[in-house]
């Protein structure tokens with residue numbers, strides 16, 4: 001006789017709140033919530049969505065008649081989100097109503113006579129189905145070999161974790177969010193994770209980030225930003241004085257990049273947005289000249305390493321195939337950047353990052369010098385340093401003679417030209433998620449006289465992964481006038497006023 005007795009002491013906690021069906025990370029507001037609620041009604045979904053849309057549109061029509069044809073009421077047009085990735089991923093294949101009884105103390109006895117099971121085949125099938133569901137209510141099974149990251153990730157429905165570290169960045173968020181919406185990689189396959197640390201702005205970064213995220217997830221952000229810009233244009237432009245000294249071509253490029261037409265899925269919500277807030281004790285100021293002093297680089301970079309590691313450790317899920325790191329202060333970036341980096345089938349890959357400059361400084365310059373090929377001179381230099389010293393690029397103190405990705409860029413170079421690298425910069429890194437699962441990280445200590453992203457590149461390479469950069473595929477970092485630049489601009493302003501007199 002075989003007996004299965006339900007033993008309360010061996011029981012695992014189980015979700016029996018029907019609201020918890022489906023995805024934990026579903027959008028928490030607006031349409032997202034509505035669609036999440038109808039998750040259980042899979043087959044009826046498209047019809048319900050259609051009805052919902054119809055009802056809303058006719059309500060708007062009716063309302064707009066009532067208030068005298070105010071067209072503004074029509075600015076939010078409901079769209080249906082049909083992609084399954086929005087709805088089910090975690091704890092799938094589970095019907096809460098069927099297995100609820102186990103939580104209420106039902107016990108099953110299977111009795112066999114003479115060693116044979118006495119259950120009818122139908123009962124047996126039902127029992128096994130329920131047992132599977134019971135397991136599924138607390139357990140998820142992933143075959144990690146299916147999340148290796150394909151070079152055609154979008155077609156393969158690869159999930160991407162998009163990580164953004166933030167510090168005192170409220171004023172840059174409109175630009176960041178426009179850049180996020182501009183991404184053409186399917187939004188339903190992207191989970192965004194923000195880490196906000198060590199802000200000194202009375203919570204402005206955090207509160208703006210929350211507002212922007214909510215609006216992005218209910219599809220209203222681009223409209224809100226339009227209104228926001230319209231207001232801003234009316235405001236003063238004293239702090240934008242430097243724009244007078246920027247190249248006309250660059251300014252035109254920016255203008256075009258931020259104006260429609262945008263891609264069809266521009267306003268589509270992402271699969272999820274998570275915001276983490278945790279301080280790491282960064283004390284170096286976030287001003288341009290403060291944070292770029294050579295003395296502070298080692299400390300600053302190690303703390304950034306801690307922050308990045310904490311973010312990946314907490315946001316990475318088994319079903320992510322790729323991780324894309326992006327800084328807040330990128331002004332121009334092709335919307336296709338994720339696909340464009342992915343297609344090269346590298347384990348770690350970065351674009352070239354430049355920044356515009358005032359015309360009196362030459363108009364443009366390589367910004368990210370952390371993407372480089374190791375040199376014999378730098379290896380020799382490292383041998384003369386203390387174990388804990390961090391070599392930083394772009395400072396006279398450390399003549400490394402490395403080949404920098406930044407300096408190889410040609411204006412009309414082939415955007416597919418690729419160079420194998422050792423160190424990488426952090427502005428925009430696409431990496432296979434399996435690297436993080438295998439323990440590769442952003443050293444918060446000195447690793448081969450490097451820290452953070454440069455050490456990440458070196459470590460990945462050391463563990464046998466392919467690390468590379470695209471020489472002519474360019475992202476433009478914002479220009480932040482340094483103290484010297486501001487003095488020069490003030491001088492030029494005085495001169496031009498004198499000349500006018």
Ligand SMILES: Nc1nc2c(ncn2[C@@H]2O[C@H](COP(=O)(O)OP(=O)(O)O)[C@@H](O)[C@H]2O)c(=O)[nH]1
Nearest residue numbers: 165166167169195196197198282307327328329
């Ligand atoms: N979480 C966190 N993010 C930071 C910190 N410092 C900078 N960031 C963010 O990390 C990214 C890169 O920083 P940034 O100062 O622009 O680096 P730089 O361009 O190399 O000087 C940006 O998105 C910043 O907002 C920090 O201490 N903690």
Ligand SMILES: *[C@@H]1O[C@H](CO)[C@@H](O)[C@H](O)[C@H]1NC(C)=O
Nearest residue numbers: 030031076211214215218220
């Ligand atoms: C979208 O969210 C924003 C911010 O919460 C809110 O102001 C707006 O009314 C919402 N729009 C819709 C259509 O739900």
Ligand SMILES: *[C@@H]1O[C@H](CO)[C@@H](O)[C@H](O)[C@H]1NC(C)=O
Nearest residue numbers: 182257258332333334335336
């Ligand atoms: C948005 O993507 C398009 C197409 O790749 C690109 O031309 C444009 O510069 C991008 N916009 C921004 C703000 O980077």
Ligand SMILES: [Mg+2]
Nearest residue numbers: 327328329477
């Ligand atoms: Mg930056």
